[in-house]
Amino acid sequence: MRRNWSQQELAERLGVSRQTINAIEAERYDPSLPLAIKIAKLFGKPVETIFVGED
């Protein structure tokens, strides 16, 4: 799943701000469903693989 994109590059690909990516990575913000799906599509993985933690 590594793409070596910076937060800025990923933000531009998703059409959001760099701060949004930072907040999602830091688990300070849960993205909306449309954005979560967009992220999953971009990485070619199911949403739950990206967002569901290992319990």
Added chain:
Amino acid sequence: MAREPMTPSQKRYQRRSWLIALIAAAVFVTAVVALDPVLHRPKRGDDILAMLAGFLMMQMAVIITVSYFFAAKEMPRQRMLQVLTPVTTGVALFLPMAGQDLIDPRVNFAIVVALTAASFWFIWRIWRTSDELYRSLTKDSYVVSYFVLVIALWIYAAGERLGLFGGVTAWGGLAFATLISFPCTIWVAVRRGLNRPPKDE
């Protein structure tokens, strides 16, 4: 637990944040010194609150402007609106006090109404061009501010009804509400991690 070492971009971000804070502090001190005679004029308590709120609004505009030149030049139109909003609000707060002896009250009032309308239009434009994090930040800030203000009003109203205190004017209430919005917004922004440096490189 040992802290993770900072990446070069995080170090740059931290240095930039300190520099912006220093520039903003210098501007604030200069403004206070320049307005010293006005600030020392005997004033009503609500005027002092309104002046402080106006200063903080102007300070916010300075910080956003300075940070634009240091950060990535993204969304210039939105940044401009983010500067214009606190400027119009700040001027609308200063005018009823500063323009009292200079401008006809009806003209002064018309200008304040126009500035308030412009400020709300800027906020609307920012909302339209913001992404979901900023919209969530805006909504949460309003919600937190609302709760703090309702609690403050509740306590004040009870005290006033009991004859313990009173005399708060609408002008003082407006200044207080504006001031309260600052810590509420900062608290929400920190909770959302907006103070965290980027995790790049």
